Amino acid sequence: MIQIEKPREIFQTNHLNVWYGEQHALKDINLSIKEKEVTAIIGPSGCGKSTYLKTLNRMVELASNVRITGDILYKEENILHKKYTVERLRTKVGMVFQKPNPFPKTIYDNVAYGPRIHGIKNKKMLDEIVENSLRKAAIWDDVKDRLQHHAYGLSGGQQQRLCIARCLAIEPDVILMDEPTSALDPISTLKVEELIQTLKQNYSIIIVTHNMQQAARISDQTAFFLHGEMIECSQTNKLFSSPADRRTGDYISGRFG
Numbered sequence: 423m424i425q426i427e428k429p430r431e432i433f434q435t436n437h438l439n440v441w442y443g444e445q446h447a448l449k450d451i452n453l454s455i456k457e458k459e460v461t462a463i464i465g466p467s468g469c470g471k472s473t474y475l476k477t478l479n480r481m482v483e484l485a486s487n488v489r490i491t492g493d494i495l496y497k498e499e500n501i502l503h504k505k506y507t508v509e510r511l512r513t514k515v516g517m518v519f520q521k522p523n524p525f526p527k528t529i530y531d532n533v534a535y536g537p538r539i540h541g542i543k544n545k546k547m548l549d550e551i552v553e554n555s556l557r558k559a560a561i562w563d564d565v566k567d568r569l570q571h572h573a574y575g576l577s578g579g580q581q582q583r584l585c586i587a588r589c590l591a592i593e594p595d596v597i598l599m600d601e602p603t604s605a606l607d608p609i610s611t612l613k614v615e616e617l618i619q620t621l622k623q624n625y626s627i628i629i630v631t632h633n634m635q636q637a638a639r640i641s642d643q644t645a646f647f648l649h650g651e652m653i654e655c656s657q658t659n660k661l662f663s664s665p666a667d668r669r670t671g672d673y674i675s676g677r678f679g
């Protein structure tokens with residue numbers, strides 16, 4: 423008998439609550455993120471999408487007066503446990519932001535930055551990591567003859583793929599993407615979407631997007647958030663064709679948000 427392997431869960435959030443002071447930004451979120459799939463988080467402005475993403479790499483802790491309850495299991499270990507260090511987490515969970523944010527350095531040094539921090543000094547090894555990461559981010563051909571040029575000389579779309587290469591250089595398992603194409607033109611957007619489709623063969627990707635067509639095009643499962651609650655999460659085809667909750671239907675058909 424042929425056994426079809428089900429995707430494993432890489433992240434599991436159980437009864438997750440986040441407050442910024444009095445503001446209850448995430449309310450009892452129970453969500454499983456599957457390995458080597460693309461999970462899209464959608465919902466209107468202020469519903470808690472970015473907060474959820476930033477909780478997964480504990481960036482949310484940078485906000486003042488933040489309080490978190492519940493569990494976040496990454497490969498079955500609770501990352502909110504005080505023994506789990508942020509440094510350890512960030513080697514496994516990389517992040518790409520809305521606006522491309524290369525460091526004010528050369529293209530090479532941007533990608534080599536993470537590996538150098540982790541103690542890799544050997545030039546040949548760094549050269550290999552830089553080339554492989556740029557290839558995986560589908561930008562090697564654009565930059566291979568100008569690795570020592572400043573990253574700011576690249577177009578916005580190229581800068582975003584460079585930031586993805588920088589993230590891949592630390593060999594993460596998970597890539598968090600917070601509206602990664604919202605500052606890009608349609609052609610660059612298409613390239614990044616194609617890249618996401620390729621990357622999911624090896625990485626688990628969680629993407630926050632305002633663009634519902636984008637969620638429908640590139641994700642396997644979609645979660646809809648509203649006022650800090652997760653209203654529903656299901657296979658993307660199902661969520662967009664027959665949502666279980668009326669509020670999801672209203673949002674995806676443009677009745678609000």
Ligand SMILES: Nc1ncnc2c1ncn2[C@@H]1O[C@H](COP(=O)(O)OP(=O)(O)OP(=O)(O)O)[C@@H](O)[C@H]1O
Nearest residue numbers: 442445447466467468469470471472473474485486
């Ligand atoms: N650092 C912070 N301090 C206080 N409140 C915050 C902070 N960050 C976010 N919030 C509040 O938490 C709620 C959720 O914000 P969040 O940024 O997660 O929403 P979002 O769905 O990502 O919104 P958008 O689509 O506009 O980016 C909002 O009410 C927001 O004002």
